[in-house]
Amino acid sequence: MTRRQTTGTAGGGPAVEVRGLVKHFGDTRAVDGVDLEVREGTVLGVLGPNGAGKTTLVRCLATLLVPDAGTATVAGYDVVRQPRSLRRVIGLTGQYASVDEKLSGRENLYLIGRLLDLSRADARRRADELLERFSLTGAAGRPAGQYSGGMRRRLDLAASLIGRPAVLFLDEPTTGLDPRTRNEVWDEVERMVGDGTTVLLTTQYMEEAERLADELAVIDRGRVTAGGGAEELKARVGGRTLRIRPADPGELHRMVGAIAQAGVGGAVADTAEGVVNVPISGDEQLTAVIAVLAGRGFAIAGIDTHLPSLDEVFLALTGQKASAPPGERRPGEHHEEYEEAVA
Structure with a gap:
């Protein structure tokens, strides 16, 4: 029996279910009563400007933060009551690569495999499989600190897949990537979903959302302000x-x-x-x-x-323009991760 079959999402129910989720930072409600669902084997694109609460939401669902109110289940596990079990069936790739730069690419993946209780042989096998899958075999023995930004991002994504997660959280995964590497990441996400993985993707890039997401949720000031398919949102905003x-x-x-x-x-x-x-x-x-x-x-x-473009939808729903393409962040823009940390 595979790990995915042991979770509570069998039968096509929601792989992620969130009801009334709240998270405070001091007087700031970073997440303010969020409701959403992600159907098993699909991609939910979560759109929103910097500081909207997207990263805080992901951290709550990935058990990195404890919500202050509301409920959330991921792959059949309660994020508050069953965090240790949940961590074994999810993967997370944040806005910045989190690999150990002193270890080689292979060592990074092997280490994570062992932390997930894979045997030595299985950890080595899985690491080599993912290095090949992400075109990193030639650089497998080099320290990750010598990798380019795109290579570190691919290694980070590979690391999130070591445990064959039932649910994968991608928090702005292509921030700062060149167009070629960005397309490689998109191809890999589509491949994972084809294999049955459920993905919650946060992004500010409309092209990314339209390429990958089956459904969209727009978050602004910690609340879901709109949801549905891309064409549904376009029709709702502009006819x-x-x-x-x-x-x-x-x-x-x-x-x-x-x-x-x-x-x-x-x-x-x-x-x-x-x-x-x-x-x-x-x-x-x-x-x-x-x-x-x-x-x-x-x-x-x-x-x-x-129909109005998804960029026009984003502007109408949030009052802000969508982000520039990866690598072209506008002057004065800051990552939500920083904004929330200081909130």
Whole structure:
């Protein structure tokens, strides 16, 4: 029987279930009544600006912090009452690589395997397997302090997988990585989920969220402010925009007038793009616009609908822009880990 089969998530229930979770730092509520679920074998992307409470939430679920109120179970274990059992079935990769820089890559992985009660032979075998999986075999004997940032990140991720975790917490795992290494990490996360691992991923990078997450939860000021699939959140924030490209660009303004006469407001001519943008709230409005344009004899070269981007959703829900790509943190930005530590 595998370790995953011994947990309480069999039958497709939630691998992570959080109800009313609260964590204080002095007078600051870093986590303020969070409710969320992560279905087994899926990825939940937790979005939020710096200081929103994402890292504190992960630390509570990974038993590194004791919550002040509420309940949480991970892989069937209560995070407060069963922390030692829980630690054996989870993995954690934080914002910064936590490997021992004086030990070699192989020694780092072997040490963690032994701490997880693997036999010497099994720890060596698992370390070599993961070194190969993360393209680190050639550097296995070198001290981790000599690794590049991307190599240390891959080693850190490998270390979190030594025990074949049922649930993996990834706290902004691609912070500071170059695009190639970032894509390698994404590929590995997708591979792990394909093997049955459940992942809770915190991120500020919209591309990362759209690539990896099955569902999203937006956290701001310690509370979940929105949740659902990416398309669901986009529809909730901005609705749809109908974009119509007339065959004759000179018809733009006449087309806007015809749409207004049909009782659909808000149509705007974008002369630079050569399209008319029409905000629509449902299929009835879309049908009405198409019908009036066909009835007036307009020749249409193209038509499509547009949902707001996930970046626009993030801005609408949190009042802040999403982060710059990895390695391009904006001046004045600080990691949430620091902000919460001083709270």
